[in-house]
Amino acid sequence: MAFMSSFEKGMEKVLVPIATKLNSQRHIVAIRDAFILSFPITMAGSLVLLLNFAILAPDGFIAKILFLHKLFPSLAEYQSVFIPVINGSTNILSMFIVFLVARNIAIELKADDLLSGITALSTFFIIYPPYQNVDGASLLTAQWLGAQGLFVALIVGLLVGEIFSRLSKSEKLQIKMPASVPPAVARTFKVLFPIIIITILFAIANAIINAVYPAGLHQLIYTVLQTPLKQLGTSSVWSIIILAFVSNLLWIFGIHGPNTIAAIREAMFTEANLENLNYVAANGSAWGAPYEISWAINDAFANYGGSGMTLGLLIAVFIVSRRKDYRDIGKLSLAPGLFNINEPIIFGLPVVLNPILIIPFVLAPIVNILIGWSAIHFGLIPPIAYSVPWTTPGPLIAFLGTGGNWLALVIGFVCLAVSTLIYLPFVMAANKAADVVQK
């Protein structure tokens, strides 16, 4: 135990400052919170699509169960009614993100957050590819409004947020209004010069970049930054395994892992997730979705009960543990655990710094990621193409994420059984160790 406590102190010294940095560095926090805030919109779009195909398409899983197409033969025609929902959610995600990042930065720097966000949105379109005249109509490409414009949105949001917040604090740039002027009017004049400076700066930068690189700023950033990072995330299952490993490792020291890696995770996988969703919107099926590897694999197969696949741990406790403290914590943790919230079991059992339980806590998710990925890779089930809220009970994420594939549901339960088997011997060992310590 002496080894464990010195090991603990050492890790605490190394890990806590790193986690503190990652979670308090204002640019990382701004990006993370922007994704968190835009999450309900993308999730709503995804769920509407899922229900649309599940109920209205002839081969949708709800339609099949209820024989809807025998009852209402013309049902499939109404699918097109709900497709536009995605035009208002994931297809314009970059517009939400650019606004939210700049707003978050301004909140942190105590500047006018709404005007900072609006200025960033304005700037996003200043550097956007110009209008094209086609048959007398003035058209703007939709290409960079959604997933592909994400990095430009992040960069513009960060830059504008920073510049705006700093400039708007400078006394010299503020137009002072007499006290009789209403505050709402004075507020707009206060930030007029900073906004003019920012728009001029970006207009000039845009002109220079277009002169050097005619395909434009969006294409440049997409090619140089976004595509390599996306490929790093989606070209091999190792990226998922490594990220899951780091995230679960942080939990072992009692640090919220998923939150700590959220910014990098979203930057890597959001485009792939959205492209998969767009594929589903266009084709009505998850089969053939372009990205077989994305973070969705972790949620669909390796996050039941929460980080560390602790639903398997709970079941193992109920099967073999005779210790009252284990069973009590198990009962307390079951309800939140079904919805993948597991702080009670992590801190209560505890898993944190428990030299025996930390092994399956890291191991089980990795094994499950491999099982889920293999099933997709060898064509047993389609990729996880629909976004499903992470608080959805375990195997249902695999089922709904594939658009209602029954085999995916079965594989989900296989993953749960495998994780239980992995946890079993360690729970027995932890119980014995606890008994020995008590005696």
Place this chain on the structure above:
Amino acid sequence: MMKKILLVCAAGMSTSLLVNKMKEAAQNKGIEIEIDALPVSEASSVIDEVHVVLLGPQVRYQKSQVDALVKGRIPVEVIDMRSYGIMDGEAVLNRALELMG
């Protein structure tokens, strides 16, 4: 004036479980007190109205951030891991009352 306790965690989800347990404990003791759970990103909006801030152990690395917000005006403490894990509302409530004096 009614005392207010703010609990802070990553998404405000697991602390909201603890909040319910603490409210139960407060009721049993016959104390009137307001207890809320928020993610740290939203804590800044209410921090001027509360009398003590408790952090979930999983976000203990954010204590410096909260400290900077409250500037020593009110006590800020990380909840004991064990009490947090077994959702011991009474113990956490007692500690909060102790901190508020």
